[in-house]
Amino acid sequence: MEKINITLPDGTQREVEKGATALDVAKSISEGLARNVLAAKVNGEVWDATRPLTEDTTLTLLTWNDDEGKSTMWHSSAHLMAEALEALYPGIKLGIGPPIENGFYYDVDFGEQSFSSDDFPKIEKKMLELAREKNEYIRKAVSKADAVTYFEEKGDEYKLDLIKDLEDGSITFYTQGNFTDLCRGPHIPNTGFIKAIKLMNTAGAYWRGDENSKQLTRIYGITFPKQKELSEYLERLEEAKKRDHRKLGKELELFTFSERVGQGLPLWLPKGAALRDRLERFLKAAQKKAGYDPVITPHIAQKELYECSGHYAKYGEDSFRPITTPHEGEEFMLKPMNCPHHCEIFKSSPHSYKDLPIRYAEFGTVYRYEQSGELHGLTRVRGFTQDDAHIFCTPDQVKEEFVKVIDLVLYIFKTLDFQDFTAQVSLRDPENPDKYIGSTENWDKAENAIKEAAAEKGLKTVVEYGEAAFYGPKLDFMVRDAIGRQWQLGTIQVDYNLPERFELEYTGADNQKHRPVMIHRAPFGSMERFIAVLIEHCAGKFPLWLMAEQVAILPISEKYNEGAEALSKVLNNSDIRALVDNRNEKIGRKIRDTELKKIPYMIIYGEKEHESGELSIRKQGEGDVGSMDTKAFIELIQNEVNSQIGEFE
């Protein structure tokens, strides 16, 4: 019998018979491992664990602990759901059923049959039933003609549409139980690995994402190898729901919306405005140190400005319509971007290379007509404020400026406790060099500058080719919040387009005119979005320095209201935001209400404190933390605030 060599990830080698499978290899290591193998990575490609190996191979066994193992299982789960659906709804047609980040979906055309999420339990039950049969997923290569015949007989036009684009000889079917699907695989060995099943929701989805095509019913689901993991997943979803910024924003009285004001136009309530103001002042202080010059520009501008910038041609149709003057019929647009205004500021006077870089910063409110279905709390709105700045510099200064902006972003992330983040570097699509404006030399220079700056700062980066804007490469910061969700926040973008369009120039050392490079940057991104993410990240328990109400003084009875008021004045004079709960309520009640408002510190104030001057302190979420005098308490708060904000160097 012929032998082949298997190299495992730890470098060890094994000799097995030709035609052995990854599962066989797993068995030769341990039975326990074999029971957990979902798929295998064979020379870098994910395969069925049951597919025969025919040549020397480097092999990684994939289990539930590997992302590829999970997605294989979810892909197989999509097939299992399709099998259950076919059994329960004969005659349905199937679109595509891929794994996604959390689970899988399948797009289904139910034809005349009615379907709703009320049917989920029935389907889940059927899926479990089929899973217990431990049906194997069997791979079979078919010719294009046979594939077409199969789905013609089945009458599934979607699969036929898919086959149309496939090359003869590359087509495979997978069969488990009574269900056969067009599929490139891979799959788990059998359905028995699927132990816990939950269908999540349904949604309309166009065939091939084209809104002119038929709309199918997309069913989302997720499966696990253990019931316990499903429960944990559902708990995490519950936790996310509790942290939802829309819910907390209402409870903590941060912001609201009004139908009469309009969709996607947030109204900041006093506490939310105070929070936002504190964040803005924090960034302004850092930007001052970093050499930014604050500027202020109006909310509207002549349409011509955006024709010049090119924004009108690209987005004009999907923007708020222009505002017109009463008589002359001049057209003005609500500003969708601050950059054209800043370009005009740059142009207002001549510049020498000695002036560069020039950094104009503005908390600029912009308005964009987002599709109504896209609006979502504070994360997707129609009017929002960018912590915008535009840096005008020479091509040689790009890297240094990038490094400085990264420093600023890192300072913010550190202060607000976003510890887990990655930087996405978006570069040109090497296949389509003509898509981009600006010289190849400048692009090379800028792309290298970004990569070098990111490397110098030790950022964890992901490089995406083809994700650059047509006007320049960019660096986006993706943060992971406290419960593991990813959000895109800050962005730094190089721009060759606007300096060109606005004919910006500076005089170089050679006494010639040169075109500056522009860098757009927004460390928060937008105040709205950032605050939404911050709320969800800290579950509404903001760091002390950001809290609108830092300390609640709770008098034991009305007799001590006066003393409590006096104490609050002392604290307020030391820049501590304190309030007195002077309601006619018992202390237990006041503590409870204060806890729910997430106020970080409480001072219980009664006879004992009034006499001794020693304050009884409670910390939110922790309870009684002992007593101290007023001076010590003030220091405690001030030290905590100072340690949270730190210094931007």
Add this chain to the structure above:
RNA sequence: GCCGAUGUAGCUCAGCGGUAGAGCACUUCCUUGGUAAGGAAGAGGUCACGGGUUCAAGUCCCGUCAUUGGCUCCA
């Protein structure tokens, strides 16, 4: 924008053809209490808006608006 769901008191929700409900919040009174809900009374609603069906409509039907889960989009 498209498909589905939802819209009842400040908030969370029940009611689903026959006189608008609960809990919390709010107001007043009683109580003046020591570490997560003291007691009583009261006030509060054109049941999102506009049409229709019906003797009778939060309740059934249609439209609009908004919210929401997705899809498409995102300077």
